Amino acid sequence: MYSNELVRGMLKTIILQLLGEKDKMYGYELSKLVKDRTEEKIVLTEGALYPLLHKLEKDNLVITSLETVGNRKRKYYALTPTGETSAKEKRHELLDFMKTLKSLIDPQPIVLCTY
Amino acid sequence: MYLLSQEESIKIKNRVALAEVHNASLSVDLVDHICCMIEERVERGTKLNAAEEEVFKEMGEVQLKAIDIETKFLTQNKFAMKKRTKIIGIIAFILLITGFTFKMFHLPGAGILWGIGVITAAFGFFLFSLIDRFSYEKSSLMKASAVIGYIGSALLIVGLGLVLLRWPIAVYLAESGSVLLLAYFILNNAISRNASDSK
Numbered sequence: 001m002y003s004n005e006l007v008r009g010m011l012k013t014i015i016l017q018l019l020g021e022k023d024k025m026y027g028y029e030l031s032k033l034v035k036d037r038t039e040e041k042i043v044l045t046e047g048a049l050y051p052l053l054h055k056l057e058k059d060n061l062v063i064t065s066l067e068t069v070g071n072r073k074r075k076y077y078a079l080t081p082t083g084e085t086s087a088k089e090k091r092h093e094l095l096d097f098m099k100t101l102k103s104l105i106d107p108q109p110i111v112l113c114t115y
Numbered sequence: 116m117y118l119l120s121q122e123e124s125i126k127i128k129n130r131v132a133l134a135e136v137h138n139a140s141l142s143v144d145l146v147d148h149i150c151c152m153i154e155e156r157v158e159r160g161t162k163l164n165a166a167e168e169e170v171f172k173e174m175g176e177v178q179l180k181a182i183d184i185e186t187k188f189l190t191q192n193k194f195a196m197k198k199r200t201k202i203i204g205i206i207a208f209i210l211l212i213t214g215f216t217f218k219m220f221h222l223p224g225a226g227i228l229w230g231i232g233v234i235t236a237a238f239g240f241f242l243f244s245l246i247d248r249f250s251y252e253k254s255s256l257m258k259a260s261a262v263i264g265y266i267g268s269a270l271l272i273v274g275l276g277l278v279l280l281r282w283p284i285a286v287y288l289a290e291s292g293s294v295l296l297l298a299y300f301i302l303n304n305a306i307s308r309n310a311s312d313s314k
Contacts, residue, residue: 027144028151047178050144050183058190066143070118072128075140100162
């Protein structure tokens with residue numbers, strides 16, 4: 001499992017990205033999806049997930065809808081149009097960051113051209 | 116797929132409420148999350164009561180409360196809070212400057228202006244600064260030390276302010292404020308050292 005420090009900065013991007021894959025998702029579904037897809041290398045704890053989801057809701061990046069499942073209420077989260085734009089931007093930023101990081105820690109040897 | 120009964124769901128809801136989760140919207144999320152965790156365990160063969168205890172042991176009531184505090188911290192309009200504190204600070208500063216100027220020119224009302232300025236600074240600006248800074252602090256020891264620090268600074272400011280008005284009680288207020296501030300610094304230092312040691 002990766003350290004919290006490493007994951008913390010990418011949580012928003014991860015959540016926005018996953019919400020973009022489906023019409024709507026609920027908290028447990030999100031955490032389970034991350035856990036399964038990353039083979040438990042990244043774990044979204046409740047302490048990190050819900051405060052961030054509420055912050056995204058406040059920032060108008062996600063909207064919520066309540067549904068009754070069995071005998072309890074379940075809150076579903078879905079991206080707003082602003083959230084969709086933000087998700088795309090964040091994805092692009094993260095991919096670019098990964099590329100930069102790779103060039104930083106694993107630099108390509110400089111090939112000198114001789115004529 | 117196993118689903119918890121209504122009674123079981125209500126039981127979980129009550130346990131979440133007991134953990135002092137005040138945000139109703141967050142409570143819906145947490146109750147559903149906990150129920151899902153329990154249902155998953157039951158499906159894997161764990162007995163219902165054992166599954167419930169396992170989940171609450173894993174999450175812990177302290178953690179539930181911490182999630183509530185963290186959510187409040189992230190969703191609070193910090194800009195409005197800082198703006199409020201800033202406005203009170205500016206009012207206190209203007210009152211103090213005007214009071215001091217009046218005092219220098221021996222104009223009437225100097226004492227009142229100065230006194231109100233001191234009180235606004237001590238019980239307005241410093242109090243709200245403290246609330247802004249420490250209302251989301253999870254450690255109760257840190258909160259206690261902040262309150263000691265606040266009382267100390269308020270007494271010191273009021274004391275020093277009243278010295279100018281030659282109030283006999285002023286020196287005692289300033290002295291007791293200084294002692295409390297000293298206690299605050301010692302306590303704060305000890306907490307910080309303890310925290311870094313435990314890391």
